[in-house]
Amino acid sequence: MSILPVQTIETAPQASKPHLEAAQKDYGFIPNLTAVFANSPAMVEAYGALAGQFEKTDLTPTERQIVLMTNNRLNECTYCMAAHSTMSQMQKVPADVIAALRDGTKIADPKLQALHVFTESVNTARGHVAQADIDAFLAAGYTEANILDVILGTGLKTLSNYTNHIADTPLDAPFQPNAWEAPIAIENTATSAKALGEASANWA
Structure with a gap:
């Protein structure tokens, strides 16, 4: 709620x-x-x-979703991952690209993968992106303007992801078929369950 x-x-x-x-x-x-x-x-x-x-921006619909969904995953926004998975399907983003974005795995297309990696760098480095990452992004065929486009998309997702974290926004019915849970959250839950089990054994 x-x-x-x-x-x-x-x-x-x-x-x-x-x-x-x-x-x-x-x-x-x-x-x-x-x-x-x-x-x-x-x-x-x-x-x-x-x-x-x-x-x-001159990014394609698939490229824009890569920027948005990469940020959604890194920011662990369950609402936006489900919503943008649905939007990506509507925009005919390839299914393998959607799956890679949801799982945080490599995208087969080299240029799209370069965008994925650069977006990750912008997010995780909080903008302090290494020159080597910038050079690789440009070498893949992107432009200096696209660097700013990625920052724009990252800012957009900061607004939505942070709002969802605070509000615990309920997922709309149209997005529920694409419900998503952050892998780290799943891992932490499993770790907590294991620790609780071990603690219970010690108490017994």
Whole structure:
């Protein structure tokens, strides 16, 4: 259950209502993340504007999803991984690319893999990317402008991923077939269960 209200067109602040109405028109429903954003008219407007600008880059739909989903995985955002898996399918992103992004494994296409790796570097290094990583990205066929495009997509995902972490945004029904759990969370759960079992044995 979200700790922030999941707004509706009726309950949202007046300045947020047009953004919810637009989402309803575009998707046929109001995604819960948009409804949570609507608590702040500034946030819901900013996210929509930034997303619109990201779509204007010369990155292809597949490349944009690589940037977004790589950040979703590294930031362990279960909501956005499910949502963007669904969007990627709708945009005809190859199934093997979607699987690699969800699992954090290598993408077969060398250029797309270079984008994947560079995006990881931007995220994990907090922008302090090694020159060798920049050179490899450019050598793969990307441009200096694309460096900034990756940063733009990373900023976009910071807004959504962090909001979902705090709000615990409930997953919408259309995204549930692509529900995702962070591997590290699975590993930690298994480790905790093992530790608990060992502790229980010691107590017995």
